[in-house]
Amino acid sequence: MTHRFPVRVYYEDTDLAGIVYYANYLKFIERARSEWVRDLGVDQVRLKAERGVVFAVRRVEADYLSPARFDDLLEVETDLARITPARLILDQRVLRGETVLFSARVTLVALGATGQPVRLPAELCQVAAAPSAAG
Template structure:
């Protein structure tokens, strides 16, 4: 299963040269992951009320080409792996048919005590099953 998230690069996303500032790619892929999770029927506000939140544990990013002011981009997100305690998202940012950014993001659940915890059953049910 792949989730698609479209966005446009605004002036505020760029540096002095009109190129997307490197940290903003992390914002773009965060928005895409949040929308993917929402589209799967997972309510992160309800999770928080139950004492569990998602936290990014690791990001591996590859900047392939620069995005520019006013570019139309698409973030493609899929689940690369899932265990009882973590989900690895594979995310690519495309400008047309050119991949310009790739990331692998490992997300864990944190309990009310601030410690890592297993993914709640409701989340495991809603996420596509992978084997890894």
């Protein structure tokens, strides 16, 4: 199932040409990933406080396909591509209507309190792998 997250383009998101500055697409997909995890029932604040575990982006492969502009209403779609005990791979797209403006494959890992890699939390692996997890 695909998780969907709406994003409105504000003036602050644009550059001098009036189009969305390229780095802001990364902010849009970050917000969508945070909401996806929240919708899975994983409390990231509690996870950090109780176990010292946080998520970090390990890799991003991004394609900028078409520009978004001020006041556009966009939607970020997030799909789980793959999950292992050590990493979560997501496919994310930013769309305006049916048009894909940006796409990315994002690899996430979990880090412990001292910054060392740790296994993903079991509860995340269970709910993310469930058939209705991303909806």
